[in-house]
Amino acid sequence: AQSVAQPEDQVNVAEGNPLTVKCTYSVSGNPYLFWYVQYPNRGLQFLLKYITGDNLVKGSYGFEAEFNKSQTSFHLKKPSALVSDSALYFCAVRDRTGANNLFFGTGTRLTVIP
Amino acid sequence: SQTIHQWPATLVQPVGSPLSLECTVEGTSNPNLYWYRQAAGRGLQLLFYSVGIGQISSEVPQNLSASRPQDRQFILSSKKLLLSDSGFYLCACPFGGAKLFFGSGTQLSVL
Numbered sequence: 612a613q614s615v616a617q618p619e620d621q622v623n624v625a626e627g628n629p630l631t632v633k634c635t636y637s638v639s640g641n642p643y644l645f646w647y648v649q650y651p652n653r654g655l656q657f658l659l660k661y662i663t664g665d666n667l668v669k670g671s672y673g674f675e676a677e678f679n680k681s682q683t684s685f686h687l688k689k690p691s692a693l694v695s696d697s698a699l700y701f702c703a704v705r706d707r708t709g710a711n712n713l714f715f716g717t718g719t720r721l722t723v724i725p
Numbered sequence: 726s727q728t729i730h731q732w733p734a735t736l737v738q739p740v741g742s743p744l745s746l747e748c749t750v751e752g753t754s755n756p757n758l759y760w761y762r763q764a765a766g767r768g769l770q771l772l773f774y775s776v777g778i779g780q781i782s783s784e785v786p787q788n789l790s791a792s793r794p795q796d797r798q799f800i801l802s803s804k805k806l807l808l809s810d811s812g813f814y815l816c817a818c819p820f821g822g823a824k825l826f827f828g829s830g831t832q833l834s835v836l
Binding site for chain 1: 759761768770774784815824825828829
């Protein structure tokens, strides 16, 4: 069975500091991994994905994520946080078979403090 | 262009009333379609997915049902809403790729 864990419900970081939002996953075989962001009362916006290749994936708005197979992790990172990065972030996983179902974590609310 | 239309954007319904949420997609044919629900303070839960007309798979038992009457139309329904049906409902489609694109969502409040 596929599953995703986001161990932190809330992450607070000062503006200009680096940020990390954690994600670990469980899936049979090699995973597809995704990060999405949700602003208030909005749908989800795609940030980045890992399919294959380089373990460090760069995405939208300066975000990046590192795929670590041994630790089954896919943490989201940004070198310098902006107040506008404050939002709800979701990690998602799917296996490489089946009907493209994505399984989401419970989300992490990021607050960037000015 | 590839677009997901969802309506209505917000809905307030009394307990016991019926529900119909509609999702249509453009820019693709024979897509996989998904309904997700986001309850307040919770993550996203996959409710239903469909790989073709008339084909519906349910991920969790619940008070809701889904139908796919046309290739690019996906409908979420209920005969009698419960308070616990409140949430933010999202339609999604991969448009043939690995990642999912989401509609703008429907905020449902059951009172």
